[in-house]
Amino acid sequence: MSELLNVDTALDNILDSVKTLPAETVSLPEAHNRVSADDIVSPIDLPPFDNSAMDGYALYSEDSIAASQSHPIALPVVMDILAGSAPSGQLQRDQAARIMTGAPVPAGADAVIPVEDTDDDWVKGESGAVPNSVQLYRSLRRGENIRRAGENIAQGETVMRAGTVIAPAEIGMLAGIGCAKVAVIRRPKVVILSSGDELVDVHGALEPGQIRDTNSYTLAGLVRDAGGIPIRLPIAADTLASIRALYRRALEINPDLIISTAGVSVGAADLVRVVMDELGDIDFWRINMRPGKPLAFGTLQGVPFFGLPGNPVSTMVTFEVLARPALAKIAGREIRQRAIKATLAGDMTSDGRRSYNRVILERNSNDIIARSTGIQSSGALMSMVLADGLAVIPEGATTLPAGAVVDVLLLRDLD
Ligand code: AMP
Ligand code: MG
Numbered sequence: 001m002s003e004l005l006n007v008d009t010a011l012d013n014i015l016d017s018v019k020t021l022p023a024e025t026v027s028l029p030e031a032h033n034r035v036s037a038d039d040i041v042s043p044i045d046l047p048p049f050d051n052s053a054m055d056g057y058a059l060y061s062e063d064s065i066a067a068s069q070s071h072p073i074a075l076p077v078v079m080d081i082l083a084g085s086a087p088s089g090q091l092q093r094d095q096a097a098r099i100m101t102g103a104p105v106p107a108g109a110d111a112v113i114p115v116e117d118t119d120d121d122w123v124k125g126e127s128g129a130v131p132n133s134v135q136l137y138r139s140l141r142r143g144e145n146i147r148r149a150g151e152n153i154a155q156g157e158t159v160m161r162a163g164t165v166i167a168p169a170e171i172g173m174l175a176g177i178g179c180a181k182v183a184v185i186r187r188p189k190v191v192i193l194s195s196g197d198e199l200v201d202v203h204g205a206l207e208p209g210q211i212r213d214t215n216s217y218t219l220a221g222l223v224r225d226a227g228g229i230p231i232r233l234p235i236a237a238d239t240l241a242s243i244r245a246l247y248r249r250a251l252e253i254n255p256d257l258i259i260s261t262a263g264v265s266v267g268a269a270d271l272v273r274v275v276m277d278e279l280g281d282i283d284f285w286r287i288n289m290r291p292g293k294p295l296a297f298g299t300l301q302g303v304p305f306f307g308l309p310g311n312p313v314s315t316m317v318t319f320e321v322l323a324r325p326a327l328a329k330i331a332g333r334e335i336r337q338r339a340i341k342a343t344l345a346g347d348m349t350s351d352g353r354r355s356y357n358r359v360i361l362e363r364n365s366n367d368i369i370a371r372s373t374g375i376q377s378s379g380a381l382m383s384m385v386l387a388d389g390l391a392v393i394p395e396g397a398t399t400l401p402a403g404a405v406v407d408v409l410l411l412r413d414l415d
Pocket of ligand 1: 194195196198199211212213214215216261262263264265309310311312
């Protein structure tokens with residue numbers, strides 16, 4: 001038996017050979033879920049000016065030192081500052097300015113007393129007339145209830161790094177710093193190919209000996225989750241002409257990545273391999289992993305290409321381990337596999353290859369327990385439906401006992 005390729009070596013080769021797509025400019029709302037192409041630096045302070053965190057009265061904190069519930073201090077109210085207005089002039093010692101939340105703090109003032117700590121029985125809205133004076137029922141610390149200019153982010157500070165997926169909070173920050181257009185990485189177009197005489201699409205009736213194509217659906221979902229645009233083409237028959245036609249059609253779409261499934265295992269494989277060899281520069285690997293030993297990788301007329309194994313679990317696991325990081329790089333995203341440590345609930349066996357066993361994760365008082373989903377056949381798609389993660393059994397190990405701590409690649413968020 002020829003030597004198997006190490007998973008990490010395979011991944012290094014793959015990541016070396018794929019490139020990040022160029023950027024395009026989109027309007028701010030369209031940037032949602034896109035990937036920032038650049039580090040983004042704030043051109044302004046946020047907040048842009050010192051402002052009040054409360055509805056209340058701005059004053060000099062030193063003037064409040066002696067104030068208490070039993071001995072309130074009275075100050076004349078000399079200004080009324082609404083949100084959106086600019087205070088005119090400077091507040092003097094022993095004066096107060098009525099101020100609304102978010103309104104600019106007048107020069108001189110260094111604290112805001114909340115209205116509920118004064119004698120003002122504030123009628124919210126525009127109706128409340130400004131009183132001539134206000135009684136303070138407590139003292140204030142310097143800076144109390146003032147949001148300082150730049151305390152959120154200072155001019156010149158980095159708001160987000162290139163490679164960040166722009167979520168609602170990021171969109172809000174970009175709006176806050178006045179960034180109406182955003183440079184984002186172009187979304188990768190990913191063509192998904194299936195072939196096999198046994199396969200029927202979900203709409204077709206099952207004849208004896210046939211199964212439904214599941215891989216193109218799982219892959220489309222995985223690609224979309226990873227930020228790509230999946231394009232599923234119709235299933236090719238097991239003839240050279242049909243497979244050739246499918247691959248040519250894939251290339252006409254001018255995709256950024258092509259993923260096919262099946263046809264890379266020894267035996268069944270021949271026709272697909274012939275076409276891959278005709279059109280591309282492809283290596284056929286035997287990887288030291290389970291499931292998913294056979295895998296083709298290379299380029300088809302310059303387009304990065306994965307030939308994933310056809311068994312439905314192998315397809316998904318090889319996507320997770322090898323194709324997702326590649327797609328992340330193409331899409332300009334951070335290449336980071338989400339992994340945690342977990343304790344095995346029962347013994348786990350392998351055949352000495354690095355195994356990715358489907359597990360259900362449960363939190364107990366101080367750690368996370370990984371329980372097998374049951375049957376681990378590479379065709380048993382239910383194991384992926386049930387799985388929260390893939391427990392990694394290192395190469396060389398054939399048994400791991402209950403209680404052993406393993407790495408688990410997360411397939412979904414843990415709650
Ligand atoms: P092959 O590589 O063609 O020998 O396929 C390996 C296994 O994967 C066989 O059991 C196929 O029926 C199955 N298979 C191949 N393609 C798909 C697909 N698109 N959906 C579901 N199963 C598939
Ligand atoms: Mg086949």
